[in-house]
Amino acid sequence: MADGLFDKQYKEFFSLIKSGDVRVIFRTMHEFNGGRYPWSSKPVAFKQARIHVRNLSREAGLTQQNILFDFSLNAWDLPEKSGNPNQRGVFVSCTQAVKAKLKCPTFEDYYPGDKYVDLM
Numbered sequence: 001m002a003d004g005l006f007d008k009q010y011k012e013f014f015s016l017i018k019s020g021d022v023r024v025i026f027r028t029m030h031e032f033n034g035g036r037y038p039w040s041s042k043p044v045a046f047k048q049a050r051i052h053v054r055n056l057s058r059e060a061g062l063t064q065q066n067i068l069f070d071f072s073l074n075a076w077d078l079p080e081k082s083g084n085p086n087q088r089g090v091f092v093s094c095t096q097a098v099k100a101k102l103k104c105p106t107f108e109d110y111y112p113g114d115k116y117v118d119l120m
Helices: 007-020 043-059
Strands: 024-026 067-069
Touching: 007 043, 043 067
Parallel strands: 024 067
Antiparallel strands: none
């Protein structure tokens, strides 16, 4: 997503929010710390995508008065073992106790910074 593949769709969505003069809680790229979705199991890529999408919203003229970005994590840190997210993947239970040994990401690794998260 950070490379602009979905920019057209995001820009259209943001334009609709702006023209409708509504307030939206945007739950994009949810459950990133699980291994099921294309945006999960890769913290660096996730942060880049998250920052890119939020910046697109600001370029469209949206502020926190129009859109709030929800940082919606999975209940457990379950990255896909191979690092290639999919619905049938083998998940690793990544806890703080095993994180260093397994070199697996926990939700803290995905946090893009306060500027890009409005609520959790």
